[in-house]
Amino acid sequence: MPSLSEKREKKREEREKKREEEIAAAKEVENKRYVALQAQLTFLFESGNILPPCPSSSDESDQEGDENDKSDKESEGDEEWATKITEFVTAFA
Structure with missing residues (x-):
């Protein structure tokens, strides 16, 4: 018969x-959640359904003459956003 200490152990x-x-x-479970999130973000990123962040300053108003400058800024913002999403997604890979 096992002793009391053996039973406790x-x-x-x-x-x-x-x-x-x-x-x-x-x-x-947590890993499955992150895999699902990664798949969702990847799909959104690849389908182009991720919107760039809103401008933080009001100086990007629509003024005549800087049409090209604005599109360049948007392109840079898109690239920065894409980089952040990619880093986020790969962090959970």
Whole structure:
């Protein structure tokens, strides 16, 4: 017949094993969420449905003569946004 300390040790080992299994299951669920998020962001990025960030200043108003400058700024903003999304998505890969 096992002693009291052996019973306690066995219960402690069972609790540790159960806790490790719970942690592993939680990590698996979290990884699946990130994979799904990555897939969604990749799809949006590749389909072009991600909008660039809104301008933070009001000095980018529509003025005559700087039509080309504005499109250049938008292009740079698109590239910066795409870079940020790509970094975010690859961080969870």
